Amino acid sequence: MTASEPRFEATLDPDALESLLARIDPDGVDFDGLRLEPAGGGEYDLVTPETTRRAVSPADLADAEPPVPAYLTNWRYWQDVGGEGTARRAFLRWCERAPRPEPETETETTPRDDREPLPVPERYAALEDGIDREWGQLRITPRLADDPETASGERVYDLTHRVDAGRDPADLEIQDEPRDARRIATEDGDGRYRPLKTAPTLVSGWAFVGLSGAELVETVDTFYPATIANWHRELRGDLDVDHWRETADRQTGMYADVADLPRETVEWMAEACCVDSQCLKRREWEYAPDDELEVEGGDGPFPCREPCSLVVAAARTWTDLEQEPERTYELELTPSEVRQLEALIDAVAEGRTDEIREADVADGANRYRARYLRAKRFDEDGLDVREVSTAETDGESGE
Amino acid sequence: MQALVVAAHGSHLNPDASDPAYAHADAVRERGAFDEVREAFWKEEPHFREVLRTLESDEVFVVPLFISEGYFTERVIPRELRLEGWEPDLWDSDGTSATHATLEAEDVGKTVHYCGPVGTHDAMTDVIVRRAESVTGDPEVGEGFGLAVVGHGTERNENSAKAIEYHADRVRDRERFDEVRALFMDEEPEVDDVTDYFESRDVVLVPLFVADGYHTREDIPEDVGLTDDYRRGWDVPADVDGHRVWYAGAVGTEGLLADVLLERAIDAGADVDVDIDAAVDPDSTAEGAGTPPESEPESGKERTLEAGGGET
Numbered sequence: 270m271t272a273s274e275p276r277f278e279a280t281l282d283p284d285a286l287e288s289l290l291a292r293i294d295p296d297g298v299d300f301d302g303l304r305l306e307p308a309g310g311g312e313y314d315l316v317t318p319e320t321t322r323r324a325v326s327p328a329d330l331a332d333a334e335p336p337v338p339a340y341l342t343n344w345r346y347w348q349d350v351g352g353e354g355t356a357r358r359a360f361l362r363w364c365e366r367a368p369r370p371e372p373e374t375e376t377e378t379t380p381r382d383d384r385e386p387l388p389v390p391e392r393y394a395a396l397e398d399g400i401d402r403e404w405g406q407l408r409i410t411p412r413l414a415d416d417p418e419t420a421s422g423e424r425v426y427d428l429t430h431r432v433d434a435g436r437d438p439a440d441l442e443i444q445d446e447p448r449d450a451r452r453i454a455t456e457d458g459d460g461r462y463r464p465l466k467t468a469p470t471l472v473s474g475w476a477f478v479g480l481s482g483a484e485l486v487e488t489v490d491t492f493y494p495a496t497i498a499n500w501h502r503e504l505r506g507d508l509d510v511d512h513w514r515e516t517a518d519r520q521t522g523m524y525a526d527v528a529d530l531p532r533e534t535v536e537w538m539a540e541a542c543c544v545d546s547q548c549l550k551r552r553e554w555e556y557a558p559d560d561e562l563e564v565e566g567g568d569g570p571f572p573c574r575e576p577c578s579l580v581v582a583a584a585r586t587w588t589d590l591e592q593e594p595e596r597t598y599e600l601e602l603t604p605s606e607v608r609q610l611e612a613l614i615d616a617v618a619e620g621r622t623d624e625i626r627e628a629d630v631a632d633g634a635n636r637y638r639a640r641y642l643r644a645k646r647f648d649e650d651g652l653d654v655r656e657v658s659t660a661e662t663d664g665e666s667g668e
Numbered sequence: 669m670q671a672l673v674v675a676a677h678g679s680h681l682n683p684d685a686s687d688p689a690y691a692h693a694d695a696v697r698e699r700g701a702f703d704e705v706r707e708a709f710w711k712e713e714p715h716f717r718e719v720l721r722t723l724e725s726d727e728v729f730v731v732p733l734f735i736s737e738g739y740f741t742e743r744v745i746p747r748e749l750r751l752e753g754w755e756p757d758l759w760d761s762d763g764t765s766a767t768h769a770t771l772e773a774e775d776v777g778k779t780v781h782y783c784g785p786v787g788t789h790d791a792m793t794d795v796i797v798r799r800a801e802s803v804t805g806d807p808e809v810g811e812g813f814g815l816a817v818v819g820h821g822t823e824r825n826e827n828s829a830k831a832i833e834y835h836a837d838r839v840r841d842r843e844r845f846d847e848v849r850a851l852f853m854d855e856e857p858e859v860d861d862v863t864d865y866f867e868s869r870d871v872v873l874v875p876l877f878v879a880d881g882y883h884t885r886e887d888i889p890e891d892v893g894l895t896d897d898y899r900r901g902w903d904v905p906a907d908v909d910g911h912r913v914w915y916a917g918a919v920g921t922e923g924l925l926a927d928v929l930l931e932r933a934i935d936a937g938a939d940v941d942v943d944i945d946a947a948v949d950p951d952s953t954a955e956g957a958g959t960p961p962e963s964e965p966e967s968g969k970e971r972t973l974e975a976g977g978g979e980t
């Protein structure tokens with residue numbers, strides 16, 4: 270099949286048409302630009318943005334010129350998807366840039382789709398080759414099924430890592446079923462466990478091909494759990510955000526103390542953990558409902574509605590650490606060594622240590638440079654520093 | 669539509685901690701007993717907090733993959749699921765007798781049948797016995813054998829010990845094994861002294877833990893004397909003070925546990941049309957979660973896990 274012969278033209282066979290007509294209820298159809306109303310005597314009034322035809326017989330419908338078959342099979346497909354009002358349906362429609370259902374609750378803060386919705390004829394033309402959408406590091410490609418057995422207008426969905434967009438599918442490892450996503454999502458490229466599913470460390474090189482809509486949703490939900498549900502809530506204007514204070518106050522047991530974390534440290538924590546380079550969720554939680562954090566929440570399509578378990582667990586460590594009073598220390602460093610400390614911290618914070626070349630001793634975070642600094646400035650107790658002031662709250666350990 | 673949610677601890681540090689939850693959920697999925705089956709976690713995703721909104725079903729059966737009633741099952745899970753009006757009294761339990769309570773989840777308006785943990789269900793006794801059968805390779809094992817059910821003890825709460833004793837009593841009542849004991853890691857009678865508590869030459873040790881982790885792969889094997897260094901592994905059976913100790917690994921990795929999940933949901937009113945006994949493959953164990961006895965357990969990195977995360 271070539272791209273110049275849209276496949277929907279040829280495939281509205283009599284059986285498909287019969288099953289379509291059987292579904293039309295007495296009130297007719299009004300869906301995605303198609304209006305079809307029973308006109309009595311087994312005939313129908315047909316209206317699309319392109320065509321108006323009164324009292325059409327089923328035989329005429331079967332022979333209708335494009336894009337009428339596209340409208341008809343589009344309606345049928347979405348009837349089969351079902352799930353009116355569910356996140357699953359809304360997500361599948363987003364995937365192919367179908368119009369949103371009802372923007373009834375749309376407000377200033379409802380996230381905009383970065384792509385315009387496509388009317389049916391344009392959408393079908395685009396679905397011939399597949400429509401690409403990005404969801405975090407995932408690339409989702411709905412397309413018209415090329416299996417002649419499936420009803421015309423049936424969609425299937427391909428799913429890959431977005432960096433594999435241009436790659437020959439033969440180079441990718443084809444996966445069998447949605448739960449294969451679990452294994453792919455478990456470790457990063459260095460074989461380290463990924464406790465945060467939305468960390469931007471998903472490995473590439475795999476592909477899910479020809480998934481059904483339900484399978485696609487299951488697979489995406491395995492890679493990025495609950496992102497579809499929360500995205501949908503946000504779309505409908507009922508995302509229930511729990512800000513830091515509410516989340517912290519709810520904790521009990523070993524996490525009860527995180528409620529003591531000072532406000533400014535919550536700011537640092539969000540900068541450390543939640544920015545796009547660390548997590549693809551768009552942070553919507555703030556310190557408190559009327560007390561926003563300064564750090565950017567990110568640009569991802571799916572929201573983060575409350576501090577996750579990883580951040581709460583890390584907060585517990587910071588709660589302990591931040592209880593220590595500050596002190597003043599004295600140590601000898603050259604100006605370059607100060608720069609080098611900065612370079613070391615930066616390299617670790619940006620996860621860059623693996624990229625520093627073995628012999629690149631000009632880079633302060635180079636291993637030889639770090640070993641040299643340790644040889645020079647550490648004694649058996651570590652860094653050779655002297656405490657010159659002791660915090661008033663802590664009178665015991667001064668010199 | 670009805671859904672089953674398997675609520676487990678999970679871990680930020682150890683990917684294996686969630687294997688049993690996935691394996692048992694998959695086993696339930698394959699039987700097609702529920703319209704939807706989901707895993708949910710305290711330390712992984714989807715979190716308890718967000719699992720219900722991923723379901724289209726209006727009726728949800730939540731079964732904690734935990735060994736005992738206590739902090740997690742009574743406080744953390746119901747709070748995070750936002751079960752309106754929950755209090756532990758609704759279970760009307762003596763510490764091992766919770767069945768379920770039916771509540772509404774505030775954020776999603778779904779009906780949630782919140783079940784007691786798998787660990788205290790009567791069917792768990794069968795799982796313990798099955799574990800003894802599989803580790804000895806003898807479906808008739810019993811005569812001439814002692815069996816020890818091993819647990820944490822009071823580390824978190826007294827119900828933890830109660831669950832161990834409950835099943836030890838039930839195994840004993842079957843009069844299948846010559847001797848049956850409940851042993852603990854952090855209280856008397858201690859598992860370290862296992863050979864003092866048995867006269868039988870052969871003793872099967874079944875740890876009542878959900879997942880294999882440092883307690884089951886490191887502490888118990890060394891404390892019992894199966895090995896000097898868990899990294900080198902141990903024999904099954906291992907000779908300890910003239911006894912032959914058959915160490916089974918965490919009971920939570922036993923394939924039969926999927927049935928306990930189903931039983932919990934059925935007890936809570938789930939409309940499930942499966943023949944539980946016929947559906948079980950007697951040789952199955954939770955894939956990837958069992959520790960082959962001769963294998964070398966992993967390094968001790970996970971020791972830094974907070975509060976024994978993943979082993980509950």
Ligand code: SF4
Nearest residue numbers: 542543548573576577
């Ligand atoms: S709290 Fe931060 S790190 Fe955790 S999921 Fe949300 S944005 Fe990501």
